[in-house]
Amino acid sequence: MSPAPAVDIKTLTIDGKEVSARAGQTILEVARENSIAIPTLCHLDGLSDVGACRLCMVEIAGTPKLFPACVATVEEGQVVTTSSDRLKKHRRTILELLFAERNHVCSVCVANGHCELQTLGQEQGLTHIRLPYRNPKLEIDGSHERFTLDQNRCILCTRCVRVCAEVEGAHIWDVMGRGIDSMVITDLHQPWGESACTRCGKCVQVCPTGALFDKSKVGSPHPKYPEFLPALQMMREQQ
Amino acid sequence: MNLEELKQIAASTRDEQAKFDHEINICMGTGCLSQHSDTIKDALTKAVAASGKNAFVRRTGCMGLCAAGPLLLLTNKGSEHEIVYDHVGPEHAEKIAAALGGAPVAELQCDLREHFESQVHVVLENSGHIDPEKIEDYIARDGYEGLVTAVTEMTPSEVIEQIMKSGLRGRGGGGYPTGLKWSTVAKAVGDPKYVVCNGDEGDPGAFMDRSVLESDPQRVLEGMALAAYAVGASRGFIYVRAEYPLAVSRLTAAIRDARRKGLLGNNICNSDFSFDVEIRLGAGAFVCGEETALIASIEGRRGTPKPRPPYPAVSGIWGKPTLINNVETFANVPPILRKGGEWFSGIGIGKSKGTKVFAITGKIANTGLVEVPMGIPLRQIIEGIGGGVPDGHTFKAVQTGGPSGGCIPAHLLDLNVSYESLIEVGSMMGSGGMIVMDDTSCMVNVAKFFIEFCMTESCGKCIPCRAGTAQLYTLLTRICEGEGTMDDLDLLVDLSATIKETSLCGLGQTAPNPVLSTLRYFRNEYIEHIEHKHCSAGVCAMSKAVEVTA
Known part of the structure; x- marks a missing residue:
């Protein structure tokens, strides 16, 4: 029996909540798994993502840029804010x-x-x-x-x-x-x-x-x- | 081909040229060609033959001073001194031929010493001196020495090291360090890898890339081949606008000649390095200059950008590692390899090394192409090299960076031009277009012009750019027609912030810059339009303004 493939697990913080995710998951996926709502329009489970509606933009601590949660993948130690006055x-x-x-x-x-x-x-x-x-x-x-x-x-x-x-x-x-x-x-x-x-x-x-x-x-x-x-x-x- | 053979070609070409007492170079770039410089060449060839002078007439690429075209550059054997004639016509051919060897024709002589002497030519070093369709001319001026030396004597990582040392940064707009980009693609895993030259120059008033491609296409090919060697690529694409037919035909000839000489194709210099280049024509979309849209277009799909990451360096054309650089960036590479990275980093200022080619247009005396060292004061470009604003008008602002950049007002003219300094004042280097505006330009109207450009060039994929630019355009039109309100100004700012921060690609993220920078430096003009229903430049008709009686 071959051993199960190693899964790389990342931990990050979304809206103050510490969550874990598999490497390669998007911020949106992980947020929704943890009942954190991020508004979306062009995203739909089961379809590829295009990042077109720009509603799922989130803040990531350490950079002034905004990131579309539907395509941005999780990183270890990331601090994500999904709702702020600016957003x-x-x-x-x-x-x-x-x-x-x-x-x-x-x-x-x-x-x-x-x-x-x-x-x-x-x-x-x-x-x-x-x-x-x-x-x-x-x-x-x-x-x-x-x-x-x-x-x-x-x-x-x-x-x-x-x-x-x-x-x-x-x-x-x-x-x-x-x-x-x-x-x-x-x-x-x-x-x-x-x-x-x-x-x-x-x-x-x-x-x-x-x-x-x-x-x-x-x-x-x-x-x-x-x-x-x-x-x-x-x-x-x-x- | 090895270095010895290359040097032989160079030497025999130089010998061939040395047989002549005089060299007459006629600009046959798009600008001068539109004034029939080809007929001048024919007339001169005849006149020279008739006069019995031992002179050689050559077509060359752009010499830069497009405003005074058609231009002619004359060199005499044994003399470093170059004579430039401007506004030449076929009727002057006999006079020019007769004057060869004696005093130059005074009435035609161009006396803009400052224009030529404060420039430093790296990218344009061959412009005006070589026939763009003769590979031997390029080789005679040390062309392909960098490539042949690199392939036969250097490892790819040594090539990248030279580029790193040079401090060269992307000349297409972003200013990303070229060496870093190359090393990323070199490390990326995938086969084949691609090298792409971005020649989709679309900024209004910009023609740097066109001129380089028209004047010295071999230089770009050599730059691409060096890049391919450094990153391990075997295929290349040059993406050129279909609106540049002359550039395309000269590139096609250049690729053919380079293949014949064994400088492109399989086993270059008998090594295991193979690289070939294909031309892809853009169908007239500004957004295809954005790298992910450009990739989609090369693949044959609709040219719309994709979210990054993944970056093209990791997953580009057909999912393979792809290096994308601008025409001017590639054109800087051969001299860096030839003269070394340190030489290049000796030019420039701070983190901006080397030179930059600018296309100066608008309300300026010497419209044309200039190449200046980074760090040069903007005033020297506009007032010195550019010759200032003509017809007694006063300078108001200069727009740099095209529709993605911003305007720089008169009080900031002493700014030293670099990537950082331009961003600090709310503009950007961009690809190098400079549009000069004087007191007859209305800044609200200028902002409207650029927003209209971005609106029609938006691909329509993401909503902030698609509808946001259209809304900005509506608001600016309202102000220009005298129907604006002070609330519209707040709305302009709010909307601009959303477009800037949430758009998918660079086009949208920078589209509001002309609005924000005119609001920053010329807010008084907006207020004048709104409160006094008056346009002091006399541009806006204020057709819908309602006169308010007290």
Whole structure:
């Protein structure tokens, strides 16, 4: 019998709590294992991390820089702060930027009450938006028989892009354009209904807002179940 | 190829050149070429032949003083003295040919002694003296001596030691110590390793890398080959903007010639060191100058940055250790190997060693390219070498570091230019663009210009940069149109802090710098726009301003 591989264990402090972790784990993973909440939007258990939403930024003692907890790995003796006035301020500004970027009108949104952006706004104490709303004119793609893409609600977290490429293996989603004009598209910007979509619906389940929704849920509550991902991953690994 | 063969090529090329009594070098960089310096070369060749003078006409790369182009550099056998003619046209060809050997043509002679004499040329040492498409010209000026010596006589760690000793730092913007970067890649585990030359120069008003690639492409290739030898790489990429067609064609020719001479390819100098270079064209995205985005682009993917670590030194192109340096950094390497690290560290000041090439543009008399030792006072660059602000206007500020840098006002002109000193005053070295502004420039409008640049060049991946720059642009537009409020100033500062501290890559992290530095030094102009609805530079139209009657 070969001996079990040696596991390198690191100990660190997160928000004053001493915790242990395996080398290579991210700060976010370890924090959540220890019931320390760090807000996230683009991160989703079961998908690769891109570090795009910048909400999980944390402070590490000894450097003025901020680090995205979803990709920053643990180090021995690290002292991490996940919530400070500076971080809260940045998180609120980022949420303001998201709310002002496109047309997030909760009252008429299919995801109202089940939206991660909305929930985060409430959790972070966002009471008003100081920035001018950009009110862009954006399209709704209703060409798919089961689902709709509403660009007005998209926050470009790219969860749909990743789940389609990494889990479903179809990669019909990607990002087009750059900067403020970036847009998620299906295939090479063909209508969703005419794309190579496999109709699995994973993208709809992982979408944090009302950008991707099931047509049959319009007018009724539309909770989403991204928890299927880790379960699916576990089942695949066992096979 | 060994050192003896190399020296033979050098000697025979020099002998060939020594047959002529006069050398006429015509700038055929993009600047002068746009003024048809190629027709001047043809006219001169004819005129020289007709006059019966024993002269040689050569095309060369950029001589720096682009404002006075087309430029011509004349040398006479047995004399160190160089004569520069400016504003040359094909109609002057006969006059120039006739004057060879006698007194120079007075009306064409360039009298900007200070411009040329206060410069120190390391990177640009061959500019104006060699034909960029002739590898023999480069070899005749001691080119490839560093590489051949290193490969045949030195170990890779000795090469790195020289770079460490030289104190060379990255010339692309960050100023990361080059020797440290090389030793990190050398220690990284993975095969193959890659060397990448970053020529995706995108700052508005910057053309240092373009000029180096156009004027002396072999120097960059030699620098890359030395780096490859030092870190153990076998493949290299030069990432150049497709907007630089001349640089691309000269590089292509340079790579071909270096391969033919056995200075690139398999078993260089009969050793077991093999290295070859490929050109990759950028499709016009500023963000692809950021190293992780550049890697994605080379791999054929969408050019968006990735969080670091892992750093490219450990996991770069296709997950392999990758060394990325800027064009100018590589161009500094051959002379360091040739003359030794100590020689290089003797130039400069403090932790900033060597020279820096700057592209001076904007409201300045001598627009063009200059190379100065680190530590030189900014005033000497602007007023001495640059010739100051023309047309009786007064100097207001100079923007260094492109859209990532900041502006430096008149009262800080005595600053000695170094990586540290520029950061201290809220700007940065950046890649070396310097945009001079005078009293006809509105600083709010300048900030708006740079933010607009960052907004359109943001890749859109992370929200602070994507939407934050767009919001900054909206706020600045509001102020420029006379609709701004004092609350907008606080919002500008708040938003800038979030963009700076939370953006994913360098583009976003530095994007608010022009706003912050203009707010720091020219807050009065913002207040003037907001409270008095007035733009004293006369740039902003204030079209939406509502007149308030008391």
